[in-house]
Amino acid sequence: MAKRAAPEVNAGSMADIAFLLLIFFLVTTTIETDSGINRKLPPMEESEEDVVIKQKNIFTVLLNGQDQLLVEDEIMELKDLRQAAKEFLDNGGDKSCTYCKGAKDPASSDNPDKAIISLANNRETTYKTYISVQNELVAAYNELRNERAETLYSMSFEQMEADYKDVNWPGNKEKLKVKIDKIKADYPQKLSEVQE
Amino acid sequence: MPAVNTASLPDIVFMLLFFFMVATVMRQNTLMIENNLPFADQVEKLDKKDLVMYIYAGKPSENYKQYGNSAKIQLNDKFADVKEIASFIAAERASKREELVPYLTTALKVDSDANMGLIGDIKQELRKVNALKINYTTKKGSVLGNN
Numbered sequence: 001m002a003k004r005a006a007p008e009v010n011a012g013s014m015a016d017i018a019f020l021l022l023i024f025f026l027v028t029t030t031i032e033t034d035s036g037i038n039r040k041l042p043p044m045e046e047s048e049e050d051v052v053i054k055q056k057n058i059f060t061v062l063l064n065g066q067d068q069l070l071v072e073d074e075i076m077e078l079k080d081l082r083q084a085a086k087e088f089l090d091n092g093g094d095k096s097c098t099y100c101k102g103a104k105d106p107a108s109s110d111n112p113d114k115a116i117i118s119l120a121n122n123r124e125t126t127y128k129t130y131i132s133v134q135n136e137l138v139a140a141y142n143e144l145r146n147e148r149a150e151t152l153y154s155m156s157f158e159q160m161e162a163d164y165k166d167v168n169w170p171g172n173k174e175k176l177k178v179k180i181d182k183i184k185a186d187y188p189q190k191l192s193e194v195q196e
Numbered sequence: 197m198p199a200v201n202t203a204s205l206p207d208i209v210f211m212l213l214f215f216f217m218v219a220t221v222m223r224q225n226t227l228m229i230e231n232n233l234p235f236a237d238q239v240e241k242l243d244k245k246d247l248v249m250y251i252y253a254g255k256p257s258e259n260y261k262q263y264g265n266s267a268k269i270q271l272n273d274k275f276a277d278v279k280e281i282a283s284f285i286a287a288e289r290a291s292k293r294e295e296l297v298p299y300l301t302t303a304l305k306v307d308s309d310a311n312m313g314l315i316g317d318i319k320q321e322l323r324k325v326n327a328l329k330i331n332y333t334t335k336k337g338s339v340l341g342n343n
Contacts, residue, residue, distance in 0.1 A: 011206070018209040025216035034248070035239040036303065036333040044323050063312075079340050123313030127306050128234040130315070131332055132339040135236040142238055165243070195316040 037134055042192075057109050059088045059117045063133060065124030078132055085140035089115050089187065099148060099186065112144070112187045120194045137191060144187045149179075157183055228263075229254035229270050234308040235337035242331055247299050249288045249327075251281065253314055254307030267310040269318065278314075281321040301329045 061081070062070040069076050071084055089112050092100030097111035109115035117137055121130055142157065149157040160183075163169045164176050231254050242248055252270040256263040260275075269276050271284045289297050302322060306315060322330065 014206040015202070015209055018206050018213055022209055022213045022216065025213060025220055029216055029220045034242045034245070034303070034333060035336060036242070036331045037236055037238060038240050038301075038329070038331050041319055041323050041328040041330060043328065044326070121312050121316075123311060123316065125312040126308065127310045127312060127315060128308035130312050131234040131236055131308075131334060134332070135238050135334075135339050138238040195312065 037131070037138060039134075053116060054110070054114075056093070056107055057114045057116060059085065059109070059115065061117065061119045061133060061137070063119070063121040063125045063129060065122040067126055067129040069133065078129075078136065081133065081136045082140050082143070085117060085137055086144060088117075089140060090144055091115070099151070101147075113185075116190045116192060118192050118194065120196060122196050138189075141187060141189050145183050148186050149183050152183070153179055225250065225252070225270070226273055227252060227270070228257060228260045228273075228275065229268060230257050230307050230309075231305055232308050233305065233333060233335045235339055236332075236334040237336065237338055239334055239336055240331075242301065242303060242333075244299070247292070247296060247301060248331075249285065249300060249302045250305060251284075251302060251318060252305045253310055253318065255309070267307065267314050269314070278317045278321055281318060282325045285322070285325045285327050300327065301331050302327050303331045303333045305333045 060070075060072055064070070069078060069081065071081065076084065087102060088109055090100050090102035091108040092102050092104055092111050093106045093108050094110040095104060097113075100112065102108075119133065119137065145157040149155055149160060153160070157180075160176060160180055163171065164173060164180060229252055231252060253267055254270075255265060255267045256275075263275060269278065269281070271280060276284065285302070289300065292300065304315070304318065319330070322328070
């Protein structure tokens with residue numbers, strides 16, 4: 001019997017099949033949005049002693065049930081909050097802060113180490129507004145830290161933190177950690193939260 | 197003009213296909229709630245996916261209207277009460293290697309329209325079980341533009 005060669009399989013539709021699968025995966029892929037604002041909750045055990053804090057060192061931010069913002073007893077728009085917080089933190093009222101660029105107003109905060117932002121919200125406040133306010137307050141700290149890092153190390157604080165996390169970064173991580181801690185100590189994040 | 201040889205087209209497409217297959221993360225949890233995350237721009241990435249515990253909250257979505265109209269908590273695949281958070285955290289911790297437990301972060305994926313009362317309760321529960329590292333998961337975008 002004559003030997004017949006097996007007929008070639010037509011691979012012309014291979015591309016179509018692959019395209020179909022490709023489109024399926026393209027559509028179902030959701031690049032996960034796992035990024036957000038990191039916060040640390042205060043531990044449960046309350047310290048017994050009452051710490052006395054001067055009124056001028058506290059920056060009160062109040063959010064009511066109608067999502068209205070009251071900052072230092074005045075109604076404020078969200079867009080002005082970041083600037084107000086920066087001015088408060090960077091004020092340096094007792095002149096002990098050598099790097100502060102603020103107004104040195106004696107009626108406002110003494111220095112960034114003592115300045116505390118107090119955020120109070122109502123049970124009816126919507127989460128969206130709360131996150132916006134959190135975001136603006138964190139932004140105020142980040143901007144101040146960035147400016148400080150630029151003057152000290154001519155590098156933004158964000159960049160320093162990104163380098164520190166980056167496993168492929170070639171520099172000396174221990175030195176970088178010291179620098180980061182220095183900036184953090186210059187502008188410590190002191191944000192206290194209450195819910196009414 | 198000679199026709200362009202398309203014999204390598206399947207290879208190219210397969211390459212793309214493999215990329216997307218590998219990059220795709222299938223959701224572990226079926227969401228039973230509306231989960232429209234708020235916007236923020238001062239965000240940090242949650243790098244270690246396996247060290248994250250997810251707590252979802254929001255109002256029940258269209259198919260689960262029978263559970264009411266107010267915001268609820270979802271743990272794993274079902275609705276939960278605030279009191280169940282403690283046991284959820286304990287279970288999550290038990291499923292991880294012991295040395296990794298201190299690095300666990302709780303990601304709060306909460307709908308924009310939920311109210312803070314619920315979040316406050318969740319945070320209080322987390323404090324009780326000493327799960328202090330939290331992350332408010334948000335979308336990246338301007339706060340002012342999307343209000």
